[in-house]
Amino acid sequence: MAAATQQPHQRFIGLMSGTSLDGVDGVIADFSDDGRLAVIGHASADFPAPLRAELMALNTPGDNELHRAALAGNGLARLYAGVVAQLLANTGTAPDAVAAIGAHGQTVRHRPLEFDGTGYTLQINNPSLLAELSGIDVVADFRSRDLAAGGQGAPLVPAFHQALFARPDAPVAVLNLGGISNLSLLPATRAPASTATLLGFDCGPANALMDHWCQRHLGQPFDKGGRWAASGRVLPELLARLQAEPYFAKAPPKSTGRDLFHPDWLAGHLGTATWAPVDVQATLAELTASTCAAALQSYQKESELLIVCGGGALNGHLMDRLRALLPGVQVQASSEHGLPPQQVEAAAFAWLARRTLRREPGNLASVTGARGARVLGAIYPA
The missing domain is CATH 3.30.420.40 (ATPase, nucleotide binding domain)
Incomplete structure (x- = not known):
């Protein structure tokens, strides 16, 4: 594994829309050199009713899923971008002061280790669009690397x-x-x-x-x-x-x-x-x-x-x-x-995004069953 690299920024955004499908929570966090964090801002947004209905429907097999999932990913990225804009405005933070956004995406299928021994986990998202809209690097697709190493991909x-x-x-x-x-x-x-x-x-x-x-x-x-x-x-x-x-x-x-x-x-x-x-x-x-x-x-x-x-x-x-x-x-x-209940998971993905940029592992093999520690996530440059 490559040595950890020092990053020029210590501010990260984490975004989470969980299985409850009640909306998006976002935090902006400052990290000290030793990894301790302080959440300096929190914002949230409800799902528009059509997007929530579509994401719920995509949890089960249906017609034209590839097309519908792609458009739902676009809609989710735009909603994420709105939360990011709100975080930046609320905290007076410029986009170039944020090292990266950790964007989990919306899980619609989770079948680890099934079918072919690897299985899959699917989080609808469009991190490229989020990077384009926000002007900030995005880290996404956190779970699939753990699956590739024989793990469940969850919990992270x-x-x-x-x-x-x-x-x-x-x-x-x-x-x-x-x-x-x-x-x-x-x-x-x-x-x-x-x-x-x-x-x-x-x-x-x-x-x-x-x-x-x-x-x-x-x-x-x-x-x-x-x-x-x-x-x-x-x-x-x-x-x-x-x-x-x-x-x-x-x-x-x-x-x-x-x-x-x-x-x-x-x-x-x-x-x-x-x-x-x-x-x-x-x-x-x-x-x-x-x-x-x-x-x-x-x-x-x-x-x-x-x-x-x-x-x-x-x-x-x-x-x-x-x-x-x-x-x-x-x-x-x-x-x-020290951290309100609605901020914990979003803060976790800010923390995981920082781990990714530093080339540090984000999984625990004792938790997921993977063959070892792995650097998680894919980076989408702004």
């Missing part, structure tokens, strides 16, 4: 979580609750505990199914604060059906997405039952909380701190259920540890 945030949240004297768990939930299990960094292996994996659905059910029955994009779920009762029979999904019992490394946890998966478990919609919502929330709690208890039961980020950290009912299922564990939003 545990390395960032380690840099941001790890403690010298105690293990820490970090839970991201986006459309899908993923858990980072960070060992204490001080020897001899530092010999422990860092793990990270997708637990299962977080907001994806709850948002779908809320949209279907209330006409709302999400259950604000989890209040609708909190007003229902958990259905033990349905919960048991959902928890029987083989993915939950699978050992890491593992990752998942809407390829598995989609509305038809839920409909298949509901069958012809006539449960009250509010009780189904309560059960979906319990599925998220119970699978995440079980994962923590299985793989890092000694952890006394769980830091929660992503949109689910703003769901009071979900946070309450995690606390109830994890007695003795402090369950806290990431805002109590």
Whole structure:
């Protein structure tokens, strides 16, 4: 691997539109020479309804997909460019003061290791158009290099979580609750505990199914604060059906997405039952909380701190259920540890873009199952 090169700028932008499909979050971050970051600006944008509908539709097979995906990538790049412009304006930053934009793209298929032993992961994006519109170098396509090395390509945030949240004297768990939930299990960094292996994996659905059910029955994009779920009762029979999904019992490394946890998966478990919609919502929330709690208890039961980020950290009912299922564990939003929940993943891709420019690896083989550390991403010069 080539030696790390010093970059003339220490300011990076990170952009993330996750599996929840609720919009784009962007941050602009200053990095010190030793890699510590300070977020100096945050901006977000909702998906225009037609673009959101198209991105949702592209999660499943359909007609004329290549054409539709290309146009959706253009639309997403323009939305990204708008968030970048907002970040620059809000912080008084000139484009040439930003070293690069880390632009994740929108995952529409994730099938690692399947079909031919390598599989694929597909993030819709047009980084060339984003570079053209923003006048800033863009780093994109972060996941495929890990797949090429035999990995899952996901999750990628545990390395960032380690840099941001790890403690010298105690293990820490970090839970991201986006459309899908993923858990980072960070060992204490001080020897001899530092010999422990860092793990990270997708637990299962977080907001994806709850948002779908809320949209279907209330006409709302999400259950604000989890209040609708909190007003229902958990259905033990349905919960048991959902928890029987083989993915939950699978050992890491593992990752998942809407390829598995989609509305038809839920409909298949509901069958012809006539449960009250509010009780189904309560059960979906319990599925998220119970699978995440079980994962923590299985793989890092000694952890006394769980830091929660992503949109689910703003769901009071979900946070309450995690606390109830994890007695003795402090369950806290990431805002109590220096970074608001909606900024963590975007900041992670600013961090990963910096790693790419410095020719430093961005994956963790213990997390993804890859054959080793790899430099991630492709660079699109402005």
